[in-house]
Amino acid sequence: MTTDSRIDRLKDLNVPALKVMVINEWRKAGPNTLVKVVPKERPLAVDAGAKAPLAAGYVTQIKFVTGASPAEMERRLGFGVSKYTGRTILFGGAIVYRLLRLPTAEEFDFRGYSQLPDGYSTSDQEYADVEEENRKMYPPGSGVPQWELCKGVGIPCKEIASLAYHEVFKYPTPTLEYGADG
Secondary structure: OOOOHHHHOOOOOOHHHHHHHHHHHHHOOHHHOEEEEEEOOOOOOEEOOOOEEEEOOEEEEHHHOOOOOHHHHHHHHOOOEOOOOOOEOOOOOEEEEEEOOOOOHHHEEEEEEOOOHHHOOOOOHHHHHOOHHHHHHOOOOOOOEEEEEOOOOOEEEEEEEEEOOOOOOOOOHHHOOOOOOO
16 A cells, blocks of 8 residues: 555644644735636636636745746746646746635645645655656746645636736735735
């Protein structure tokens, strides 16, 4: 039986208590606001029921992408070269979405920092088992906190920026609040 080293690292921790602490940090909004960064050519799909795009997968806090261009975001977040285009993932630019509500404790998992691709240490066997093309697409980043929304979870979000590759993301983060349309 194999074990998931991402879960193994958490076995001695009080994960429910940690999740409460993290949610309380996110609740402060402003620079702690959760965002999703995607390639400009692949915007998030709008959910008819929610009437908004739905964020899925990995999210981070706005303070870690503010002041960065998509080129810099790639380095920070751990985006590499696409196996489909042969270019860096954000080469065509990026869209930054902010989540309109916080995930509940049951809706996200810890994935450490972006230097841990998919939450794995590069010395983990699970990371070594990932096909090389995927390791090139998602190399270790510079250490930005990241969380993964659980499979099947989509959080309504709003586009707050559409950036060219070398355009710097600037946003007045102190004004952001969850549930606000601003």
